[in-house]
Amino acid sequence: MRVTEQAANIGVVGLAVMGSNLARNLASREGNTVAVFNRTYAKTDELVTEHPEAGFVPTSSYEEFAAALQKPRTAIIMVKAGAGTDAVIDELLRVFEPGDIIVDGGNALFTDTIRREKAVRETGVNFVGMGVSGGEEGALLGPSLMPGGPDESWATLGPILKSIAAVAEGEPCVTHVGHDGAGHFVKMVHNGIEYADMQLIAEAYDLIRRGTGKSPAEIADVFAEWNRGELESYLIEITAEVLRQVDAATGEPLVDVIVDQAGAKGTGGWTVQTAIDLGVPVSGIAEAVFARSLSSHPEQREVSGELPGWHDADAVPPVRDADAFIENVRLALFASKIVAYSQGFDEIRAGAAHYGWDIDLGAVSKIWRGGCIIRAQFLNRIADAYDAEPGLPVLLTAPYFVEALGRAQAAWRRTVVYAATAGIPAPAFSSSLAYYDGLRAERLPAALIQGQRDFFGAHTYKRIDKPGTFHTLWSGDRTEVEAEDTH
Numbered sequence: 001m002r003v004t005e006q007a008a009n010i011g012v013v014g015l016a017v018m019g020s021n022l023a024r025n026l027a028s029r030e031g032n033t034v035a036v037f038n039r040t041y042a043k044t045d046e047l048v049t050e051h052p053e054a055g056f057v058p059t060s061s062y063e064e065f066a067a068a069l070q071k072p073r074t075a076i077i078m079v080k081a082g083a084g085t086d087a088v089i090d091e092l093l094r095v096f097e098p099g100d101i102i103v104d105g106g107n108a109l110f111t112d113t114i115r116r117e118k119a120v121r122e123t124g125v126n127f128v129g130m131g132v133s134g135g136e137e138g139a140l141l142g143p144s145l146m147p148g149g150p151d152e153s154w155a156t157l158g159p160i161l162k163s164i165a166a167v168a169e170g171e172p173c174v175t176h177v178g179h180d181g182a183g184h185f186v187k188m189v190h191n192g193i194e195y196a197d198m199q200l201i202a203e204a205y206d207l208i209r210r211g212t213g214k215s216p217a218e219i220a221d222v223f224a225e226w227n228r229g230e231l232e233s234y235l236i237e238i239t240a241e242v243l244r245q246v247d248a249a250t251g252e253p254l255v256d257v258i259v260d261q262a263g264a265k266g267t268g269g270w271t272v273q274t275a276i277d278l279g280v281p282v283s284g285i286a287e288a289v290f291a292r293s294l295s296s297h298p299e300q301r302e303v304s305g306e307l308p309g310w311h312d313a314d315a316v317p318p319v320r321d322a323d324a325f326i327e328n329v330r331l332a333l334f335a336s337k338i339v340a341y342s343q344g345f346d347e348i349r350a351g352a353a354h355y356g357w358d359i360d361l362g363a364v365s366k367i368w369r370g371g372c373i374i375r376a377q378f379l380n381r382i383a384d385a386y387d388a389e390p391g392l393p394v395l396l397t398a399p400y401f402v403e404a405l406g407r408a409q410a411a412w413r414r415t416v417v418y419a420a421t422a423g424i425p426a427p428a429f430s431s432s433l434a435y436y437d438g439l440r441a442e443r444l445p446a447a448l449i450q451g452q453r454d455f456f457g458a459h460t461y462k463r464i465d466k467p468g469t470f471h472t473l474w475s476g477d478r479t480e481v482e483a484e485d486t487h
């Protein structure tokens, strides 16, 4: 194939769901001509044939792709994260020149992005790791974009990214999150929050269904109603749609014919692993990740089905007032959601401090208001909280959330009690409440843990009444001695 040299001002590599839609989004903006490349050429051909209006410049080799781009070249990679990303970067480095920009828009692990940025920078090419959220529709119509990378790249990329991003309240849903891996770090936490939000919604559905006996279609109405209030969000909206869907083959609600084993591509797990490394308690997100894992072990669930519990539906405490019960669940969902977001923002704050990124948490909440999977009205309240106090140490202590949690807490507790009594698993609701009570507690049993650690391992402890570090001679006369701090 002969490609017109330097015909395109931007290129996309990887033309599966995300790349092809992002390429169409780019092509639809004034002044853009987009060069496209995919490892398997048939996909390039299909995209170009199906969308002649986009005016794509199709290319069938990396050499052609590089030749098609104006200099300095800008290419966005949207391929399977991991080895695929490394393979494409290697190929692009072969044909690109110093000053060109490679943007990785896949769901890369942020530590990979830090490594890649360092290695690519040494060649003189600029590398930007960018989180992209919004799925197929977002990529096409306007995603939420979370670019990291150097300031110089942002100067070039900023206007292009602003032109393709979603717009919320008049502002494009993109900001330069921070250097090297900051963009992918923030996208990772976005996905962790996404996991928690989805799990909480699933628990709310399960409680209502099993507690009140309502059908999926009736519960769809409940979610549609919730979507008109403080819970308004994309995930609540699509939940109503999924619950309303009827399976054409069986006539049953689709949700009843889908196998109850949740998949996961890994970003939720990374959020939790990273939080553990940073010492940040993201318990709601962790429960969401583990709930998916539990669901995906049919062999364990099969042999556990007869464990003692409430197998008899009659043994489940009856819900006398369905409307009141549903309102309790709504408030429990809202309170637990506040906890999940607070934990996620806590992780971003800790990650920024650890990796030396200057991340504006208010700006992050603003770019999540549109385009992405966790887009919600609620994010405006988070933005307000960080506008009022940029250094806010715990998001849920901001006045709006304090009021909301105060209003919700009785219903939240009743819902968790009901779930436990009825034997309905609600791990994210329960752990969020436990986190909330843990934060509130004047004194935690961590003191006892310190005593135990000192007993078996001479790990030492601090005292509340005087400075210093101490150890009790447990196997001796049990007197206390001053000791070196061993943590």
Ligand SMILES: NC(=O)C1=CN([C@@H]2O[C@H](COP(=O)(O)OP(=O)(O)OC[C@H]3O[C@@H](n4cnc5c(N)ncnc54)[C@H](OP(=O)(O)O)[C@@H]3O)[C@@H](O)[C@H]2O)C=CC1
Pocket (backbone or CB within 6 Å): 014, 015, 016, 017, 018, 019, 038, 039, 040, 043, 078, 079, 080, 081, 083, 084, 085, 087, 088, 105, 106, 107, 108, 132, 133, 134, 135, 136
């Ligand atoms: N799907 C979603 O909703 C979202 C996805 N993402 C991320 O965006 C990226 C793209 O996602 P998606 O569109 O779903 O596609 P996939 O993650 O399914 O990846 C498929 C694409 O990767 C290419 N690819 C895989 N391995 C290689 C390789 N070694 N060399 C060159 N190309 C390779 C494939 O090329 P070929 O056709 O030749 O096989 C194809 O274009 C991923 O990183 C994903 O995590 C981000 C946000 C949302």
Ligand SMILES: O=C(CO)[C@H](O)[C@H](O)COP(=O)(O)O
Pocket (backbone or CB within 6 Å): 107, 132, 133, 134, 135, 191, 194, 263, 264, 265, 266, 267, 268, 373
């Ligand atoms: O990044 C995304 C949305 O923001 C992707 O849809 C991602 O695949 C979702 O994660 P998982 O597949 O693990 O549910």
